[in-house]
Amino acid sequence: MHLEAQSFHLRPWQRGDEKSLIKNANNKRIWNNLRDYFPHPYTQEDAESWIHLQENAGKLNNFAIEKEGLAVGGIGLTPGTDIFSKNAEIGYWLGEDYWGQGIVSEAVALLVAYGFEELGFEKIFAGVFAPNIGSMRVLEKAGFVKEAILKKGVFKNGVFLDEHYYAIWKQ
Numbered sequence: 001m002h003l004e005a006q007s008f009h010l011r012p013w014q015r016g017d018e019k020s021l022i023k024n025a026n027n028k029r030i031w032n033n034l035r036d037y038f039p040h041p042y043t044q045e046d047a048e049s050w051i052h053l054q055e056n057a058g059k060l061n062n063f064a065i066e067k068e069g070l071a072v073g074g075i076g077l078t079p080g081t082d083i084f085s086k087n088a089e090i091g092y093w094l095g096e097d098y099w100g101q102g103i104v105s106e107a108v109a110l111l112v113a114y115g116f117e118e119l120g121f122e123k124i125f126a127g128v129f130a131p132n133i134g135s136m137r138v139l140e141k142a143g144f145v146k147e148a149i150l151k152k153g154v155f156k157n158g159v160f161l162d163e164h165y166y167a168i169w170k171q
């Protein structure tokens, strides 16, 4: 499954992406805005195990952002379970060299449409750490609304941060 935009596309992670994945993901400015399970430093072993995991995943929920033949970022949907099975959490990151070109705004819109139309979700949400204005803007541009601010919802880098909870619903 490929999702096409004008200047990039979303496609499955594949062997051969390791070098570009490490180059783009190994960045503290990216890690600062993600959960601690996102590796830092991002090693060869981390890249291999991520790609191995994706190659063996059943449904396609995680995509590489491919620009000029290189996997320069990632975007994915994590399905909820049990009573949350109609919800999915969206997550994304992009190599710093590519920031500010509108790539993730467009990628989020593409993945949200895919999540509603192909994967059957009814609600897609994201939790953004308070300092991350860029990510809030990305979500707002894609039609998400701020549903809540979860006070001290996050403990990252040794400090508490509010989590801004954004969501969009299938129309």
Ligand SMILES: CC(C)(COP(=O)(O)OP(=O)(O)OC[C@H]1O[C@@H](n2cnc3c(N)ncnc32)[C@H](O)[C@@H]1OP(=O)(O)O)[C@@H](O)C(=O)NCCC(=O)NCCS
Pocket (backbone or CB within 6 Å): 029, 030, 031, 033, 034, 091, 092, 093, 094, 095, 098, 099, 100, 101, 102, 103, 104, 105, 106, 126, 127, 128, 129, 132, 133, 134, 135, 137, 138, 141
């Ligand atoms: C946040 C991130 C995904 C944005 O990706 P991007 O492709 O550069 O975003 P876009 O170019 O689509 O920008 C979207 C909007 O946000 C604005 N923006 C982006 N970064 C910004 C920043 N640091 N401060 C303020 N505004 C910012 C842009 O100006 C644009 O708004 P505009 O169209 O009104 O001018 C990227 O910076 C990143 O990977 N950050 C680290 C990981 C991360 O934060 N992931 C999300 C966790 S919730």
